[in-house]
Amino acid sequence: MARFLDIFTVWNLLLVSIAINLSFILKLSVDNQPLIAGDGALKDELSLQGTHLSVSSSTSYSFSSSAPSVDGDDERVINLDHGDPTMYERFWQEMGDEATIIIPGWQSMSYFSDITNPCWFLEPEFAKQIVRLHKIVGNAVTENRQIVVGTGSTQLFQAVLYALAPQDAEQPISVVSAAPFYSSYPAITDCLKSGLYRWEGDATHFRKEGPYIELVTSPNNPDGFVRRSVLNRTEGILVHDLAYYWPQYTPISSPADHEIMLFTVSKTTGHAGMRIGWALVKNKEVAKRMVKYIELNSIGVSKDSQLRASKILDVVSDNCESSANNKSLFEFAYHVMAERWQLLRAAVKVSGLFSLPEFSPGFCSFRGRFFESQPAFAWLKCEEPIEDCESFLRFNKILTRSGKYFGVGVQYVRISLLDRDDNILLFINRLSNITIDDVYQHLKER
């Protein structure tokens, strides 16, 4: 551990120096080289020549052969409120036709995928690829599990609430999660004023008697920490949201082995537009009730997206198994995240106005080495005299999500780090240029 801390102190010094020069670097025309570094040293990648600070402004529909100039970007509003995983577009562009799918007009017309499966709308090939990928990555036990597919893990979360809530209870079952919790949990749980379940807020302060559902998001959205249940009562049912338990974000310590585990393609491969998630569920009856909810809510899940997701997972697994490391999705995303976090930490140090969570290195069985978590979101704290972090960053044309939506104070914000390169680099550059004068200016104008 001490060795790592030493290394990271040296790194921090280096990164402070890099960050100071960042705004100059960004003004240079930067090459559109692949960010995948293979086994090369990270130090080389971050060299000040900037050849690996690759910027792609390409949309999802076309390639960009030249990097954009960041001149004139001072006025641009940078929206990092949502966790839109467009960072992955470049990887899939580099894969070319490998992940292309062709669907003839006559395919997948029926509502049904497999009437012998309790989850009758689950495409068998997708189920196969889910099991295969979990085995390769080693992040979840799939044996003796029912797989339930959903229109994103958002629909699956609601299916879980429906499945676990007693149908004949006088009172709705309590739903809790330790703060800071995923900002959408309260709104989704309470939007229909259901008589089956009710949001009861921060699990840490939950004192009510009786049955409850505790949501354990690990690594946590928004702060990235690995989590366990905070309540350990006999009447509790645990639901594990493992959307970010992938080796680009956090070390894979062992295969997760919980009663109900939720995953989503969005944060695994970057295909948010597919709206595909899956649940691994031990109890058959719970799985059946989840299927019932999805039947009532949307009569199943898009087959086109399931077929495409199968193909995407297939390519990811094939490339993990091959020796061509530069085609590994997880290696690509690991290195992008590593660079982003290092630049962000350096920028934060330079400004002196913010702080970020610190993570201890952990051993990742998939990568075969130690590393620190590098979450999909930065959980940024604004230091005094900044009062409202979201408002202050908005004043600096950076849109983020306020800590108040996550059950904590306005001194925190959640910032997506999954956006395209140009947006992230512009954001880090802007953050590093914020001074105490900007804080006083903001306080004056409020």
Next chain:
Amino acid sequence: MARFLDIFTVWNLLLVSIAINLSFILKLSVDNQPLIAGDGALKDELSLQGTHLSVSSSTSYSFSSSAPSVDGDDERVINLDHGDPTMYERFWQEMGDEATIIIPGWQSMSYFSDITNPCWFLEPEFAKQIVRLHKIVGNAVTENRQIVVGTGSTQLFQAVLYALAPQDAEQPISVVSAAPFYSSYPAITDCLKSGLYRWEGDATHFRKEGPYIELVTSPNNPDGFVRRSVLNRTEGILVHDLAYYWPQYTPISSPADHEIMLFTVSKTTGHAGMRIGWALVKNKEVAKRMVKYIELNSIGVSKDSQLRASKILDVVSDNCESSANNKSLFEFAYHVMAERWQLLRAAVKVSGLFSLPEFSPGFCSFRGRFFESQPAFAWLKCEEPIEDCESFLRFNKILTRSGKYFGVGVQYVRISLLDRDDNILLFINRLSNITIDDVYQHLKER
């Protein structure tokens, strides 16, 4: 009108004769010829040579070059409970590659489709194709409407309830529909015991004071009749479910021009597995609230399916506009439905144990001629001494949905007529062979 009735009397006689021979015809090996008749006389198509009683047992993934034998099918259970539109597979097989879609791995990764649209997850090309098809068919006004895409019209129905229900009301708003109503309405409305809305059953018997939502399904599921609101109070809000308002099922009298209109790809082109529906909504605020629901429920709608639906609608519109009538989806489906209804009516007449709704011919502006409705479902009544129609048909290995789920008695059942040819022909054959002895046998065995 009189002329049509004359023609139809002659037709009925002819069809009785056809039905008597049906079981013999079905025992012949039948050709796999296209069912699309173009402008040829219907009489020719139904000739006893059986060359147009085309049977395809193909699955959705492969072609079948030869028709199946119906020998040995006596024991086969025929499931016509669901409205699975697999009837359309053959049309799309015959279209070959015309409707094939290719999606590269890097496409449509973002959550967002068009951030300038209040419905930010609606693919612009899909919106364009929706407007185009409605204009060609003339079945709905699209001007000054917001388009909201949903994971099938089922999700849109829930989005409408969320959008229309007052958020701060002490009591949930009543949701009603005239019986027989779509069997899923009560279950979907009440599954989460929402405090925002509550199912109150048959609109015809609704006496409660205060605001309410009336669902008007036209043509109606299950009985196929064209409908209007049955309640006309000032506090009512109407929602029109127009899933079946297409020229293969019913004459298009004029473009529908209601506040909220729901459509679905499933029943338009047969692509149920896509899970794509759309709403045309006059009031912008209502549309925005529907979008909010879909955001909470599934963070948007599969882009892959929207892209595929765009392609499918594009091909349908192109072929409607071209002179090649044998490539028109609506002509294909019109003729399949016409044949099925004629054979079914003949079989029902032969047995003397059942009855079906009767429809008056109406002028269809799209086809430029009069015809009678030929709904996607047969709303069959079992005559005395049969008591429970669903149970009696199940005894005869025909699975249907009991009238009790539609708010009426067990003497009715709903039977899907959108299944593959072999299933439908086997069903009609089996129905025509049912005798009063089977009724006594069933009564004895209960």
